[in-house]
Amino acid sequence: MIKVAVVGYGLSATVFHLPFVAHAKQFSLVAISSSQLESVQKKHPRITVYADAQQMIEESSADLIIITSPNLSHFPLAKLALESGKHVLIEKPMTATSEQALSLAKLAQRQSLVLSVYHNRRWDGDFLTLAHLVKSAQLGKIKVFNSHFDRFRPIVRNRWREQPGAGAGILYDLGSHLIDQALCLFGAPHSLTANCAMLRDGATTTDYFQVMLHYTNMEVVLQSSPFSADPNIRFQLQGTKGSYIKYGLDPQEDQLREGLSPNVPAFGVEPPSAYGKKYIADGEGELLSVTKLQTMTGCYMDYYSQLAGAISNGLTVPVTALEGAKVIKLIELAELSSATKQRVEVDLTAFSNEAITPA
CATH class of the missing domain: 3.30.360.10 (Dihydrodipicolinate Reductase; domain 2)
Known part of the structure; x- marks a missing residue:
């Protein structure tokens, strides 16, 4: 059983993640962090509810941290979770910058942990x-x-x-x-x-x-x-x-x-x-x-089934960190193209397993 802790309790958590955690037999919800402390505790009386995401990541017994908080928090919270030895699922977009995304991909690789991005579409x-x-x-x-x-x-x-x-x-x-x-x-x-x-x-x-x-x-x-x-x-x-x-x-x-x-x-x-x-x-x-x-x-449940296989049995990660990072890079290039009103070249050489693997 994969123990799960969820950061955030907004639309992403309540609609796109918690229903699958609840109905997938491979997962067990153990903690949620939210500013709606009392409300969440009433709805989930059997789990631990934290007011602080950092405290939950550091103290909970979770194997997997699901991050559904605002975009700017994705990088620091995912970094903390990986450094704490937890597998991580980040709601899209992965991070605010491709540099942050690559940094997380490299960290997950060094830690031998699963890092996935929720591109459920x-x-x-x-x-x-x-x-x-x-x-x-x-x-x-x-x-x-x-x-x-x-x-x-x-x-x-x-x-x-x-x-x-x-x-x-x-x-x-x-x-x-x-x-x-x-x-x-x-x-x-x-x-x-x-x-x-x-x-x-x-x-x-x-x-x-x-x-x-x-x-x-x-x-x-x-x-x-x-x-x-x-x-x-x-x-x-x-x-x-x-x-x-x-x-x-x-x-x-x-x-x-x-x-x-x-x-x-x-x-x-x-x-x-x-x-x-x-x-x-x-x-x-x-x-x-x-x-x-x-x-x-x-079938969004297929994503969660594949994620469980990746965590428990080393199977293919449904959406890899590098795939999530490539998306952020293309967003950055799109913003550059729009700002400069020019066509821009796409080079994703840095976003490969070979590029992030230490020699």
């Missing part, structure tokens, strides 16, 4: 479906990929994610998911071009972005807008034999918010009305078929 049903389409070459050679995470949130809210500072803004919050998914599908681009903006009245951090990843004979466009009130396009995949288009978001987040157990058969299952469509055409442009493509079942 790899286990969205629509992304699993998309990845299968790419791998099976049903659409031929992929030439264009559009990935959106749009919402209608025209009013700036008073929350830490929208306060100015390192690691803040929608590029870190949602862009990290889109970048990670693109890297999973196609690897690193050779260059990128980006436009990051503050479009809402009173905005103090990036609330809109468009990041173009440039590959040899392929273009990837990642975008998020706070002004999308229409049915949101999620993915559009274009290849030499056809295309695929998908609207809406994976159902798992809403199901978790509603309290649905991740162990019930309906979890992660999308209704037929939400399925994407696959279009196949011939070389002359004549449409041969239009197919409503069943969305594969999403």
Whole structure:
């Protein structure tokens, strides 16, 4: 049994982590740190609740520390946990800077500990479906990929994610998911071009972005807008034999918010009305078929199952520290491109096992 302690008790902890810790047989919750001390203790009377995260990391019997606190706290808390001999799971984005991320990756390697980043959107049903389409070459050679995470949130809210500072803004919050998914599908681009903006009245951090990843004979466009009130396009995949288009978001987040157990058969299952469509055409442009493509079942629980295997049996880490660090580096390059209004080269040589392994 892997004993777990969780830093923070906000949306990330209560919706995206604690339900899986509770329902995965490999884990046992032993502690939570939160400023809501009395409230958390009432909801979790059998565990130890700490007001101070540092004290919990140093004193608890946990094998795994899950960090769900604000982004700027990720680096110091993860560093402390690794130095204390604990495995670590960091909510995305991994850190505020790629330098911090690489530092943690090297520390975890020296300590022989598991360090993972929660890029759970790899286990969205629509992304699993998309990845299968790419791998099976049903659409031929992929030439264009559009990935959106749009919402209608025209009013700036008073929350830490929208306060100015390192690691803040929608590029870190949602862009990290889109970048990670693109890297999973196609690897690193050779260059990128980006436009990051503050479009809402009173905005103090990036609330809109468009990041173009440039590959040899392929273009990837990642975008998020706070002004999308229409049915949101999620993915559009274009290849030499056809295309695929998908609207809406994976159902798992809403199901978790509603309290649905991740162990019930309906979890992660999308209704037929939400399925994407696959279009196949011939070389002359004549449409041969239009197919409503069943969305594969999403399963964030798979992330936790793989994490347990990595900690207990040395199996593959579901999202490695270096993978999380690459995402942060691309975010930094996107910000640089936007600031300079120039295309920038992408070099991830430093983000490899060989590069961080001592000679």
